[in-house]
Amino acid sequence: MPNLQNKSIVITGAAGGIGAAIAKALAADGARILVADLSEEAANRVAGEITAAGGTAKAIAVDVRRRADVRAMIDAAVSAFGRLDVLFNNAGVAQTRPFLDITEDDWHFVTDVNAMGVLIGMQEAVKTFRAQGGGGKIINTASIAGKQGYEPLAHYSASKFAVVALTQAAARAFGKEGITANAFCPGVVATDMWKTIDKGFRDSGLTHKENEAFDGFAAGALLGRASRPDDLVGVARFLASSDSDFMTGQSLLVDGGMVLV
Numbered sequence: 001m002p003n004l005q006n007k008s009i010v011i012t013g014a015a016g017g018i019g020a021a022i023a024k025a026l027a028a029d030g031a032r033i034l035v036a037d038l039s040e041e042a043a044n045r046v047a048g049e050i051t052a053a054g055g056t057a058k059a060i061a062v063d064v065r066r067r068a069d070v071r072a073m074i075d076a077a078v079s080a081f082g083r084l085d086v087l088f089n090n091a092g093v094a095q096t097r098p099f100l101d102i103t104e105d106d107w108h109f110v111t112d113v114n115a116m117g118v119l120i121g122m123q124e125a126v127k128t129f130r131a132q133g134g135g136g137k138i139i140n141t142a143s144i145a146g147k148q149g150y151e152p153l154a155h156y157s158a159s160k161f162a163v164v165a166l167t168q169a170a171a172r173a174f175g176k177e178g179i180t181a182n183a184f185c186p187g188v189v190a191t192d193m194w195k196t197i198d199k200g201f202r203d204s205g206l207t208h209k210e211n212e213a214f215d216g217f218a219a220g221a222l223l224g225r226a227s228r229p230d231d232l233v234g235v236a237r238f239l240a241s242s243d244s245d246f247m248t249g250q251s252l253l254v255d256g257g258m259v260l261v
């Protein structure tokens with residue numbers, strides 16, 4: 001089992017779905033977790049659950065599009081836990097729109113959170129890693145949509161290709177300082193996000209029944225089922241631990257076998 005004892009880990013978008021599953025699992029491994037999310041109430045709830053289970057966690061409100069929020073988030077981790085070891089840039093939004101219907105506002109809504117938010121998170125984390133004397137791990141949540149463009153999720157796919165590109169560029173920029181940047185790419189995971197995507201398919205007239213889009217996409221997984229948030233815990237634990245120290249710039253597909261590259 002990788003050793004995460006006392007590691008100081010910040011996870012954005014940790015109030016629900018994949019981020020909450022990772023927060024709870026790594027806290028159970030002994031890491032100290034800052035649960036960061038747009039929803040302060042939900043972040044407090046997750047941090048409370050971790051603390052009640054005997055772990056160490058704090059919660060903070062953050063909008064990953066706002067640099068001042070992100071700076072304050074990282075400073076809060078350093079102040080609470082003494083340093084920053086790992087930043088998970090996991091917060092994200094999705095939206096279903098047929099290709100020709102995507103507006104400039106839609107583009108900004110999705111890419112500001114999913115791509116610019118990741119850029120800001122990486123920049124502010126690197127400043128802190130440098131101030132600590134080097135080393136540190138950045139882990140970004142990309143997607144199968146960061147490997148293939150899906151219609152009608154073109155702008156979402158573009159934002160996730162951006163995450164893969166930012167991961168590679170940061171790996172090249174900061175490798176000599178011992179700072180690693182990796183990503184993982186989930187497939188079709190049963191979270192609130194997929195409820196939004198599924199509803200978008202129905203609202204666009206592309207599907208008619210609830211979960212029709214979800215089930216249709218999930219049917220493409222070689223392992224024969226849709227993903228659950230817990231399916232991403234193993235890769236998150238690996239990437240956060242010293243077991244992945246000699247790996248950087250990678251975007252690992254953990255999708256039950258949907259995209260083979």
Ligand SMILES: NC(=O)c1ccc[n+]([C@@H]2O[C@H](COP(=O)([O-])OP(=O)(O)OC[C@H]3O[C@@H](n4cnc5c(N)ncnc54)[C@H](O)[C@@H]3O)[C@@H](O)[C@H]2O)c1
Pocket residue numbers: 012013014015016017018019036037038039062063064065090091092093094113117141142143144185186187188189190191192193194
């Ligand atoms: N669910 C899937 O099938 C799937 C597949 C591939 C990738 N992903 C990615 O996984 C990540 C987590 O998604 P999820 O499925 O757990 O979704 P989710 O909707 O359950 O959780 C996303 C969290 O991000 C938070 N968030 C949204 N905008 C934010 C902002 N501006 N600042 C801070 N927090 C913000 C939300 O409040 C929410 O708690 C996302 O990056 C998503 O794109 C999800």
